[in-house]
Amino acid sequence: MTPSNQRCSVAIIGGGAAGITAAAVLRKRAPQLSVTIVEPSSTHDYQPAWTLVGAGEYDVATTRRRLKAVLPAGVSLIQQRAHSFEPTSNRVQLEDGSILEYEQLIVAAGLQTNWQLIDGLVDTLGKNGVCSNYSYDTAPYTWECVQGMQNGRALFTQPPMPIKCPGAPQKILYMAADHFKRKGRKVELGFCNAGPAIFGVPFYAKALMQVVKHYGIATHFGYNLVAVNGPGKEAVFETTVDGMKIRHIEKFDMLHVTPPQSAPDFIKNSPLADAAGFVAVNKHSLQSTLFPNVFALGDCAGTANSKTAAAVRAQAPIMVSNLLALRMGSALSAQYDGYASCPLTTSVGKIILAEFGYDGVVMPSFAADPRKPARRYWHLKKRFLPWLYWNQMLMGNTGPDWHAKREYPDTLPSISP
Numbered sequence: 001m002t003p004s005n006q007r008c009s010v011a012i013i014g015g016g017a018a019g020i021t022a023a024a025v026l027r028k029r030a031p032q033l034s035v036t037i038v039e040p041s042s043t044h045d046y047q048p049a050w051t052l053v054g055a056g057e058y059d060v061a062t063t064r065r066r067l068k069a070v071l072p073a074g075v076s077l078i079q080q081r082a083h084s085f086e087p088t089s090n091r092v093q094l095e096d097g098s099i100l101e102y103e104q105l106i107v108a109a110g111l112q113t114n115w116q117l118i119d120g121l122v123d124t125l126g127k128n129g130v131c132s133n134y135s136y137d138t139a140p141y142t143w144e145c146v147q148g149m150q151n152g153r154a155l156f157t158q159p160p161m162p163i164k165c166p167g168a169p170q171k172i173l174y175m176a177a178d179h180f181k182r183k184g185r186k187v188e189l190g191f192c193n194a195g196p197a198i199f200g201v202p203f204y205a206k207a208l209m210q211v212v213k214h215y216g217i218a219t220h221f222g223y224n225l226v227a228v229n230g231p232g233k234e235a236v237f238e239t240t241v242d243g244m245k246i247r248h249i250e251k252f253d254m255l256h257v258t259p260p261q262s263a264p265d266f267i268k269n270s271p272l273a274d275a276a277g278f279v280a281v282n283k284h285s286l287q288s289t290l291f292p293n294v295f296a297l298g299d300c301a302g303t304a305n306s307k308t309a310a311a312v313r314a315q316a317p318i319m320v321s322n323l324l325a326l327r328m329g330s331a332l333s334a335q336y337d338g339y340a341s342c343p344l345t346t347s348v349g350k351i352i353l354a355e356f357g358y359d360g361v362v363m364p365s366f367a368a369d370p371r372k373p374a375r376r377y378w379h380l381k382k383r384f385l386p387w388l389y390w391n392q393m394l395m396g397n398t399g400p401d402w403h404a405k406r407e408y409p410d411t412l413p414s415i416s417p
């Protein structure tokens with residue numbers, strides 16, 4: 001039987017943080033529009049809590065809910081993968097060969113995790129001390145590894161950007177370091193980062209280097225993980241010196257891997273993509289620079305913000321305002337400032353709440369110096385933000401929003417992780 005084609009006012013590709021939030025905001029503001037989400041998964045994950053799962057501070061089962069439980073009322077769901085885009089005819093082809101026709105399209109398909117790009121990783125992940133907080137299935141094993149380390153060498157890796165939540169690779173590093181310290185375990189710690197610095201925003205990076213010093217962590221910048229031999233407990237890193245690639249073999253007892261990530265292949269290979277494979281959009285309006293009736297938000301948008309759920313919360317109302325303005329023939333006046341937030345767990349119990357916008361502009365929600373690790377932000381991350389996500393953001397209530405550009409002295413406050 002030939003699968004039947006469908007039509008809607010607004011098609012949303014992806015039912016993750018961005019797709020569900022955008023649909024909910026849209027339903028609130030324009031209930032007359034028919035909205036269809038295309039999403040292959042039957043579940044929806046709160047990924048930001050996986051960092052805490054890896055530190056034994058959160059139950060992984062509570063990070064997952066049935067997709068239908070978070071689908072906004074009145075929104076239709078097509079439970080399959082979008083295969084390709086035909087933006088000149090306002091059509092998306094689905095995996096079963098059927099067509100979804102739209103008036104406007106929102107692309108919200110997230111980032112693709114490319115585990116297979118690291119030789120040997122897929123075979124050893126989840127055993128031999130090789131763990132990762134970057135998936136629902138593997139995050140609990142991180143905590144097993146942390147608990148099991150009595151002594152030896154623990155390495156934590158970070159691949160080239162872009163990745164979801166660029167602070168996440170070092171969050172687990174500090175929480176593991178804190179655990180070892182409290183238990184009096186002599187563990188040698190290394191942070192192997194393909195990038196050139198601990199964090200992309202210098203204002204926060206200076207404070208984070210104090211945290212690194214506090215725990216005696218050895219940092220290796222420009223160190224890119226390319227292969228893992230789990231049973232042999234060896235990790236292979238590549239560095240580039242004078243244009244030459246050099247390989248280094250490092251022994252480990254525990255290896256926390258952050259996988260390489262990219263735009264999803266079906267976007268990369270589509271007419272919607274920019275040179276890097278993400279959806280080409282105006283960084284302020286979130287409208288496609290190639291097809292005016294196409295918008296994108298979340299991790300798959302070709303914007304230079306930090307890829308976080310916090311960014312989605314800021315983007316969704318702006319993107320929806322502009323999409324509706326376009327329908328009315330009005331100017332697209334809502335502007336996204338690149339806001340993102342990264343709660344950097346400096347220990348089990350304290351956080352540096354890094355909030356910033358495009359070009360590293362510091363934009364905290366609270367007036368206190370955000371470089372100072374604080375216990376109140378731990379409660380915010382562990383209790384308030386999950387509640388906000390499930391009960392407000394995914395329901396289309398994207399406030400409160402107090403972030404603002406603020407100035408602080410150059411001198412660091414005292415950093416006590």
Ligand SMILES: Cc1cc2nc3c(=O)[nH]c(=O)nc-3n(C[C@H](O)[C@H](O)[C@H](O)COP(=O)(O)OP(=O)(O)OC[C@H]3O[C@@H](n4cnc5c(N)ncnc54)[C@H](O)[C@@H]3O)c2cc1C
Nearest residue numbers: 014016017018047048082109110165298299307308309310
């Ligand atoms: C370990 C970790 C820690 C993090 N910590 C934080 C944090 O502290 N704070 C924070 O704000 N953010 C954090 N994040 C990032 C945050 O989870 C993401 O930025 C957010 O989920 C992005 O939303 P999204 O909808 O763009 O992508 P996702 O939520 O990943 O959703 C994308 C959806 O698109 C679907 N999809 C993919 N391909 C197709 C297709 N072909 N057709 C249809 N649908 C498709 C997927 O199935 C998925 O449901 C963290 C992420 C991780 C992994």
